[in-house]
Amino acid sequence: MSTVREFRSDPGAVAPAKAAVREAQSPLEAVQRLIRAACEDLGLPPAVYEYLKEPARVLVVNIPVRMDSGEVRTFTGYRSQHTDVVGPTKGGVRFHPAVTLDEVKALSMWMTMKCAVLGLPYGGAKGGVVCEPRTLSRSELEGLARGYIRAVAGFVGPERDIPAPDVNTNAEIMGWMLDEYSSLRGVVTPALITGKPEVLGGSAGRTGATGRGVVITIREAADRLGLDLRGATAAIQGFGNVGSHTARYLQELGVRVVAISDVRGGVHRRDGIDVEAAIEHTRRYGSVVGLPGTDPIGSDEVLYLPVDILVPAALENQITMANVDQVSARIVCEAANGPTTPEASEALVQRGTFVIPDILANAGGVTVSYFEWVQNLQNFYWPEDEVEARLEDMMVRAFNTVYKVHAQRGVSMRRAAYMVALKRLADAMAARGWL
Structure with missing residues (x-):
């Protein structure tokens, strides 16, 4: 026992x-x-x-x-x-x-x-x-x-x-x-x-939900920054469920995914990687390494490429004060939890990088998990297009709320996201008589 x-x-x-x-x-x-x-x-x-x-x-x-x-x-x-x-x-x-x-x-x-x-x-x-x-x-x-x-x-x-x-x-x-x-x-x-x-009883649309949410926040950020995603470049560290779906949805928007890495190594192709081929290669061989038509690259080297969009989708503490000066992407979207240390994040923001924090960027998964829980409790299930429409609505509203605080208070997107979250939690504590 x-x-x-x-x-x-x-x-x-x-x-x-x-x-x-x-x-x-x-x-x-x-x-x-x-x-x-x-x-x-x-x-x-x-x-x-x-x-x-x-x-x-x-x-x-x-x-x-x-x-x-x-x-x-x-x-x-x-x-x-x-x-x-x-x-x-x-x-x-x-x-x-x-x-x-x-x-x-x-x-x-x-x-x-x-x-x-x-x-x-x-x-x-x-x-x-x-x-x-x-x-x-x-x-x-x-x-x-x-x-x-x-x-x-x-x-x-x-x-x-x-x-x-x-x-x-x-x-x-x-x-x-x-x-x-x-x-x-x-x-x-x-x-x-x-x-x-x-x-x-699983929800339709759950498998790709985190990656879809990541790409929704990238799309919203690109719109604010005036970045045309058609022809923009991206590098993705981590090619599991989240990284692979992120790559797929970015490619659908016209983004060139030029580098992908996993725990065993990475691949690079200046003209863009065929994401579906990379997914199939990983399914067959357990890694993206050796994907035909690409050049080998180190797992961490994808962080330092001169791309428009960098998506750390692996584990915590990948961008620190030890390597932050090598990161040159215009947008860093945290698909993983805690991939950037607070000090490194501040350094990125100070030099003009738009950082989409993890608690906003990768919330698509828990949002559709919430939808799944609701469907289970009701024993009534929604089609995939309804799930995706509800996810789109909630992710866009959350991004807009955080961005408004970011713009009005002059703070980073990370600080703004925590302020939004803490305000809601404090209101709940007050309503329950905890404060």
């Missing part, structure tokens, strides 16, 4: 110092600084930051899995629930060898901000398991997924905390988790989890 330890945040914990510019900063420190700065910008009561500086609950679980060899291996998993001030918590589950408790806590806090920017009735959550999924067989992966949901089953649910896919997890894994949870509860519970197969 899985064992679970529950930790509640220490309300007296000391926040990190505001000063000190450092190249190396944990994602948790970064999001705490951004939340505190937005609270100060808005003149909010100190209690708002006290409520939000740490997750309300963090779970650490031990997951025993019987391997194909017959031996039992125990994996460490986490679930962080940041705040439920506006509704149940919501967030993905990632399988990755570098998962840490602080990372999961930070990601749950980013999810809160993301949901608040879009006006969704959720707080943020995030889960993770420390593992290398590429070394696991399909049966071992299924055992791990089922073991994880068993371990956290008492802490999740449609009205409490709704998991979803994240790095190295997908619809199939969500299906396994849903089946395990439903077996434990003795009733099919599709609203438990989002990003699952359509046949199990």
Whole structure:
């Protein structure tokens, strides 16, 4: 049986110092600084930051899995629930060898901000398991997924905390988790989890939702900047679900995707890469590396190409003070969570780069996850064109709201996004009598 330890945040914990510019900063420190700065910008009561500086609950679980060899291996998993001030918590589950408790806590806090920017009735959550999924067989992966949901089953649910896919997890894994949870509860519970197969209640349009949302924000930014996307150039770091769909939708708008990279390396072609060919090559060989008709390039080199649009769609801390001077794109759109450190982001903005922050740029996924949850609760499902139209409307409205604060207050888009989010969260706290 899985064992679970529950930790509640220490309300007296000391926040990190505001000063000190450092190249190396944990994602948790970064999001705490951004939340505190937005609270100060808005003149909010100190209690708002006290409520939000740490997750309300963090779970650490031990997951025993019987391997194909017959031996039992125990994996460490986490679930962080940041705040439920506006509704149940919501967030993905990632399988990755570098998962840490602080990372999961930070990601749950980013999810809160993301949901608040879009006006969704959720707080943020995030889960993770420390593992290398590429070394696991399909049966071992299924055992791990089922073991994880068993371990956290008492802490999740449609009205409490709704998991979803994240790095190295997908619809199939969500299906396994849903089946395990439903077996434990003795009733099919599709609203438990989002990003699952359509046949199990998944939403049409969910797979490409994050990438579609990314491209909607790029399109809106290009319009404000007077950049014609037909013939504009783009480079994408990370070619998983988000990166590949971003590339596809950018190409549909006439953008030339000239470079793509993944964990194994990258490819470059000045005249533009055939995105569909790159997707098929990656499906067959596990990497974009070796795509015919392209030149090899390092995974990180895509960050430094002279392109109009740079999309970091991999992991955190890819653009830091150590390499920010090499980034020359006109627009940096953060498809990943926290790919740019706060100091590096400020440096980009100061020299005229338009940075679309993660909590706005990649919110398309959680928005369509919200649509999926609503459809599950109603047991009434929408066609894909309706899902896409609703996503378009919500992403454009969110971009316009953030851009208005950016223009009126003279702050970066990141600072503006946090101000929008914190205002909504503070209003909810006041309405519930917390302040």
